[in-house]
Amino acid sequence: MRRLDEILAYNRHFLEQKAYEQFQTTKFPDKGLVVLSCMDTRLVELLPKAMNLRNGDFKLIKNAGAIVSHPFGSIMRSILVAIYELKAEEVCVVGHHDCGMSAIDPDRLVAKMKERGVSAQTIRVLEHAGVDLRRWLRGFAQVEEAVKNSVAMIRNHPLLPRDVAVHGLIIDPHTGKLELVENGYDHR
Secondary structure (H helix, E strand, O other): OOHHHHHHHHHHHHHHOOHHHHHOOOOOOOOOEEEEEEOOOOHHHHHHHHOOOOOOOEEEEEEHHHOOOOOOOHHHHHHHHHHHOOOOOEEEEEEEOOOHHHHOOHHHHHHHHHHOOOOHHHHHHHHHOOOOHHHHHOOOOOHHHHHHHHHHHHHOOOOOOOOOEEEEEEEOOOOOOEEEEEOHHHHO
């Protein structure tokens, strides 16, 4: 059975059993929290449990490396919507040790794109249009520095209310231990 067929078959069973009832909540985060985290599979269940967060407690935004790379990109837009429309009051940026973004080699990634069928001409067109693929695909060397950079991008955003605390944490993806990098209460 193909993956999508498995998902849809399971979903029919899920609905028949009314398994969704245990997850019902509102769109507003009960704990007033937005968490920006890495998309790493090890964090899917570990991160909320390590932070004592349940379904409905927080807004979760995920991307590669928990990186805010542009002040007017989709990550920052999501944070601002959560604050202004969904009553979030604090933000936590949570990076993690052993992050794949710390080992990203943009040249190797572009080579893999070409191997999978992206033409060299497409790459050239993007570069001539001003897209610096290697810069856009670049990761980071130190997770602590990456967390600090994302926290600073959020905290210093001209549209962020000054009373919103922006915290920075690092989680161990094996144990769930949290390390404090930035205490947002110290900067309000």
